[in-house]
Amino acid sequence: MDLSRRRFLQAAVLTAAAAGATAACGGGSASSGSKDSKNLTFWYWAGGLSDKVVADAKTHFSDITLKTSVVGGDFKTKLLTGLRAAQTAPDITGIKGEDIASFLPNANRFVDLNTVGAKKLAPDYLAWKLKQATTQDGKLIGFPIDIGPCATFYREDLFAKAGLPTDPTQVSAQLATWDDYFKAGVELHKAVPKTYLINNIGSVFSMIVGQGTRRFIDEDNKFIGDQDHIRTAWTTAVKPYSLGIDAKINDNTWNAAIGNGTLGTEIGAAWHALDISNAAPGTKGKWRVASLPGGPSNLGGSFLAIPATSGNPEEAFKIISWILSPENQARGFTDAALFPTAPAAYKLPALTGGDAFFGGQKTIEIFGPAAQKIPAAYEAPADAAVSAPYYSELTSIEAKGKDPDEAWKDAVGQAKQIAQRQGVK
């Protein structure tokens, strides 16, 4: 197609017309922009909050019209797009735990929750979790919905077959270190050959990194992913692979593996219990929960935030603090397996009751103490991006049989490059 001058001018005119049209549309749907709006929009994702609590919030705050949207797909991308214009930004939004660090450099896009009443409530919530959503100059951009204290989920029946302890307290005591845990895995695999100890070695790596107080980038924005704490996590993670107790599952066959006993244990966050019971309802009563080897770790757990463009930040925070009150968090635990961020909730009946899927075990006895002992680590905005090569290289070991030392070198090399690209020193 040759572009004549006339066609070029035509295209230019049409582009201008289109721009005008979109601008006009934008203007038409603009919200009032006043700071005491009675209409608040609220974005979260399916399973991100208890739908019942959200429905109750609508009736509880009867003088406010709360319009909730369960946003599907890639939530962070949609939120980023939405935040760029006041008309499209929600008044209250969820932010996933793995994304919160990447929003901290743009804290000015959000209301500092300390200015609308979060400071008063802070002592009732887990300090390390609040720290995740706090900027280095003390602005709080997110109020914690839930956390993911990690534990070992194990099959009691398979442990019995292998002559391992079956009682959660005993398991927690005997499998207290990673090496003890792997040793038990070898016995388990020997007794029940089709059963492996772990899903993949990436999950071990992420647990061990979470057990430390430092991650891949330090507070001075310096890359520390090549230092001893990461190297140790790497070496430990590779062990189950060399011991032959790694099921090497890196695709969507996890569901089937969990159902037919290929996996004897799972290391995961509290919310992982729901994944297991959904994937393998037939194994109900056979699972138990024990402490994570090597100490508590956290995986995931989300936040509610108020974008700076919100029509009514004071009222928005009232809604947030009502939804996330200890009583409502306990309901969230029952409805959506959201582990509360307010320790007061741990004593409520919703949590202290036995869980039928875990043979009536009171899982709060494992998760509760773990939740309060999780080390606070500084998570840099680029942390997720910089850590990605480590996980990729760990799957390379599993998939291609790549030499672990070579994989380590490649992982560090790539991580350094990503760090440089992201402006890390």
Place this chain on the structure above:
Amino acid sequence: MSSSPVAGPAPTGPTSGPDTGPLGQPAPDPSRGPGRRAPRIRPVSAAARPGPRRRVLRHWPQYLAISPYYLIFSVFMLFPVLYTVYLAFQKWDGIGEMQFVGLQQFRFLWDDPVFWMSIRNTLVIWVLSTVPMLFMALVLAVLVNSTKRFTAFYRVCLFIPSITSLVAIAIFFGAVFSNNFGLINAILRGLHLSAVPWMSNEWTIKLVIAALMTWQWTGYNAIIYLAGLQAIPSELYEAARMDGAGPVRIFFSITIPLLRPIILFSVVISTVTGLQSFTEPQVLFGSDASTNPNSGGPGQAGLTTLLYFYHQAFDNNDFGYGAAIVWAFFLLILLIVALNWWLVQRKERRP
């Protein structure tokens, strides 16, 4: 486009003469292409305007009718494309301040081993899918062309895969090729053969993705070839048969040469779509870990360039780098299409 460039002054309006007769053919006119049937009786007032603009305005209903496409195209296609050029020279996390970094993103790209690996993966998957796909499409088209009954049914069958949701197909393939619980491995075990780790081996991952693409697009290409086959005059075949040519000779001496433009078209289209494979690995391996999404499966063997772009832009919020990746990749596609064109065209010029 049917409008020819305006050369010289256009007629100033209806005048009495042979070219405005209601039934007569218009005289040759530099502003009108041959066979152009413009309304010949128009109000005199319109004639007072200067030529070119009047011609545009005269066709305003037509331009209005096609304008939605151009409006949508410029807002959702042209503007984003131009914007990515701008973005490729910035460092931007999506909502913060943009920072001009010059060619730095491209320098990063040059040193990025994962980028080059993604290019390699894309090319391997493309070759593994396009070659059998086009060959099978041709065979299928010839078979359908030779059938006398149920032809409409066969055509529908061929077309169904390409209109089925790619995500659904990918989930289905994921289940069929699953390492431990897949249909294929179950059959292999049933035959007392050893199971193949389809979804974790470096090469079989690429093979599965290529098979998925082949399955989806073979029928589509077959339909295009079928249209081309039916345009070949049957006299040529009759003449060849009378001269004693067998089916193989007929195929290679008549069908293939006359189908060359169609084959060229399908090769170019398959190159462009094949190199853009994204959804297949994304659905097959997208959810392997919440800590490392969209990494292209075990060993990153299924990491295509577009998936890598998506990972950088939308998982890592590195939009400037993402833009640099797609522009570098665009140049590569352009190069390959040109090479393709040259290879296929070259034969035609040979005496």
